[in-house]
Amino acid sequence: MSDKPKLNVYLCAPRGFCAGVVRAIDVVEQALRKFGAPIYVRHEIVHNRYVVEGLKRKGAIFVEDLAEVPDGAAPVVFSAHGVPKSVPEEAGRRNLRAIDATCPLVTKVHREAEIHFRRGRKIVLVGHRGHIEVVGTMGQLPEGAVVLVEKPEDVARLTFSPDEPLAYVTQTTLSMDDMAEVVAALREKYPRIVEPHKQDICYATTNRQQAVKEIAGKVDAFIVVGSPNSSNSQRLREVAERHGCRRAQLVPRAADIDWSLLEGVAAIGVTAGASAPEVLVEEILDALAEKYELILDTITTATEDVSFPLPRELRERVA
Incomplete structure (x- = not known):
C-alpha cells in the first residue's frame, strides 16, 4: 500500500x-545521413533545447546568420519557422546547398501574403513582434507592405482608409482566443478586409x-x-x-x-x-x-x- x-x-x-516539427527534424537527420556531418541549421530547427542538443550531438551546427556558414559543400537547413526571402537569395549568391525545412503551413501563409500583394492589397499580419516566424512572413514582401498588429489596441491605431484594399494573415501559433479578439477588431474597423480562405492558425x-x-x-x-x-x-x-x-x-x-x-x-x-x-x-x-x-x-x-x-x-x- x-x-x-x-x-x-x-x-x-x-x-x-506536430507534422511540421516531425518533418523539420527528419530534414536535419536525413541531410546528415545523405551528406554527412557537419550540416548547418539557420536558427533552432524547432524551439526545443532537448531536440536541438540531440541534433548537435549528431553533427548539426546551429547558427543565427548565414555569415556564420562557411563556403563549401556542407548543406544549410532553414528552420521550420520560415525565413525572409533575403536568406535563400543570399544562399543562392554564395552557391550554398540550401534545404528548406519551413513548415508547409507557414509556407501557406507566405503564399497568401504574396497573392494579396500582387492583387494590390495592403496586408495586416496578426502575430507577435520579433518572433522568428513573423520576421520570416514579413520578409516575404518589400518593407512597408505588411503591417504587424498584436492586440486590438494596435488595430485602433491603424490609419488605412475604409476604402483601401486590405487583407490579413496570421502567425500559425497564436492563441485562438487572442486571435479572435484582434480579428473582430479588424472586421469592425475594416468590414471589407479580405480573410484567409482557411484560418492560418495551424x-x-x-x-x-x-x-x-x-x-x-x-x-x-x-x-x-x-x-x-x-x-x-x-x-x-x-x-x-x-x-x-x-x-x-x-x-x-x-x-x-x-x-x-x-x-x-x-x-x-x-x-x-x-x-x-x-x-x-x-x-x-x-x-x-x-x-x-x-x-x-x-x-x-x-x-x-x-x-x-x-x-x-x-x-x-x-x-
Missing part, C-alpha cells in the same frame, strides 16, 4: 510533436489548445512541457490560465518543475507544445510518480493523421 498522496493526472491528447495549435480548454476547469494545476521560446507552448500555458487553471507552468524538463505550485493539488493536467518530444512528457510523469501515486487518464479531443513530405532533394534518400 503506497503512502504517497494520490494525484489524478489528465493527459491531453493530442499533445507534443491544426496542431488549435487541437492542443482545445484539449487544454477541455481539462483546465477540472484540475488544480497544469504542466505544459515545452521551451520558453516556443510560441505555441507559451500559448498553451496562457490558455490553461484563461480557462480556469491559475496554477499553470511551462516546464522545459522535469528538473524545472516548480513544486510549490503543486502543493495540495488533487488533479493536474499535462500537455506538451508542438515542438516538445514525448520523452519529456514521460520524464515529467516519472518525476510526479516519485512524489505521488498517479491515476492517469487521457482526454482525447481530436485525432491527427497529418504528414508532410520531405523536400525533394531528400526524398530519394528515404525511398
Whole structure:
C-alpha cells in the first residue's frame, strides 16, 4: 500500500510533436545521413533545447546568420519557422546547398501574403513582434507592405482608409482566443478586409489548445512541457490560465518543475507544445510518480493523421 498522496493526472491528447516539427527534424537527420556531418541549421530547427542538443550531438551546427556558414559543400537547413526571402537569395549568391525545412503551413501563409500583394492589397499580419516566424512572413514582401498588429489596441491605431484594399494573415501559433479578439477588431474597423480562405492558425495549435480548454476547469494545476521560446507552448500555458487553471507552468524538463505550485493539488493536467518530444512528457510523469501515486487518464479531443513530405532533394534518400 503506497503512502504517497494520490494525484489524478489528465493527459491531453493530442499533445507534443506536430507534422511540421516531425518533418523539420527528419530534414536535419536525413541531410546528415545523405551528406554527412557537419550540416548547418539557420536558427533552432524547432524551439526545443532537448531536440536541438540531440541534433548537435549528431553533427548539426546551429547558427543565427548565414555569415556564420562557411563556403563549401556542407548543406544549410532553414528552420521550420520560415525565413525572409533575403536568406535563400543570399544562399543562392554564395552557391550554398540550401534545404528548406519551413513548415508547409507557414509556407501557406507566405503564399497568401504574396497573392494579396500582387492583387494590390495592403496586408495586416496578426502575430507577435520579433518572433522568428513573423520576421520570416514579413520578409516575404518589400518593407512597408505588411503591417504587424498584436492586440486590438494596435488595430485602433491603424490609419488605412475604409476604402483601401486590405487583407490579413496570421502567425500559425497564436492563441485562438487572442486571435479572435484582434480579428473582430479588424472586421469592425475594416468590414471589407479580405480573410484567409482557411484560418492560418495551424491544426496542431488549435487541437492542443482545445484539449487544454477541455481539462483546465477540472484540475488544480497544469504542466505544459515545452521551451520558453516556443510560441505555441507559451500559448498553451496562457490558455490553461484563461480557462480556469491559475496554477499553470511551462516546464522545459522535469528538473524545472516548480513544486510549490503543486502543493495540495488533487488533479493536474499535462500537455506538451508542438515542438516538445514525448520523452519529456514521460520524464515529467516519472518525476510526479516519485512524489505521488498517479491515476492517469487521457482526454482525447481530436485525432491527427497529418504528414508532410520531405523536400525533394531528400526524398530519394528515404525511398
